[in-house]
Amino acid sequence: MFEMLTHPAVSGLLVMSLIGALAYKAHFVDISGLVAAFVVGFTIWYTGGVASFVIILFFFMSAGLATKYKYKAKMKKNVAQEGKGKRSWVNVFGSGIIPMMFSMAMYIAAMVPELTMAGWPFFLFGGYVGSVATTSADTLASEIGVFSKSKPRLITNLRRKVPSGTIGAVSLLGQGVAIFAGLFIGVIALVFALIAPTTIPGLVVANGIIVWDYVIFLIPLSILTAFIGCNIDSLLGAVLQNRFVCEICGAITDKEFHCDYETKYVGGFKRFTNMHVNLGSSALGSTLGIVLGAGLFVWILGGLFFWIAASSSN
C-alpha cells in the first residue's frame, strides 16, 4: 500500500488534487486554469521530481498572492489582472509550458547515458530554473512594482518617466522584487541540493558523487536569469508588443480600454501580445539558464561588462 502511494504517478495525483483544490478555493485560477495547472503540475512532479515541483509551486503561489495583493488599488490604477485576478488556462500554459517542456527534457536526458555523461540533466535543470525565474520575476515585479513610490521609467529610454502600468516601465522596486524572486528560487534549489541531492537532476553522478560546482551555480544562476530575464521581458514588451494610448491619462497600455474609455493604437506588432512577450522572455531566460548551468559564468559576465561599457560610452 505504502509503496503504491510513493509511486510518482499516485503521489502526483494526490499532491496536485490537494494543491489544485486550495488554489481554486483561493481564487488563483478559474476552472480552465485549474485543469491547466493540474496538467503542468503533475507533469513536472512526475518528470522533474520534487525539487522542480516546489520551484514551480513557489511561482504559482507567489504569483497568485501577488495578484491578489491590493487588488482594488490596482483596479483603480488600471493595472489589475482581468477576471478578478483569476488566471485562466491561457495564463497558466503561457507561464507553464516552457518549464514543463524542460522538465520532460530532463527526464529524457536522465535516461540516455550519453546525455547524462555530458551533463545535460543539470544543464536542462538550469534551463528549467531560468524559465521559472524569469516568469516569476516578471510577474512579481509587475504586480508589486506598480506600488513604487517614485515614477517608473521606460526601459528603452531610462530618462523618460512614465505612468505606472506602462508597457516596458521599470522601477527600482520592481528590479528589487525581480532579484528577490530569483534569490528565493535559488534558495529552494540549494536547500534541496543539500538535504536531498538526488532530487536535483544531474547533481549526483553515477558513482554517487555530488558535483559541488553545480551546487555553487544554483543561486547565481537563478538570480541572474530572474534579473536578466525580467528585463528582457520589459524590453521585448516595449519594442514589439502591441500598445495603445489612453487619451484620458496618457498611459501606454496593452488594454483596449483604460480610464473607462477606448484606447488608441499607437504601435508595436498588432498580434504581438503580452503572452508572446512572456513566452519569448521565458525562452531566452531558459537559454541563459542552460548556458549558466554549463558553467559559462565568466563568458556571460564578461559579455555583460562589455555591453555596459559600450552602451555607456555613447
Ligand SMILES: [Zn+2]
Ligand atoms: Zn487612462
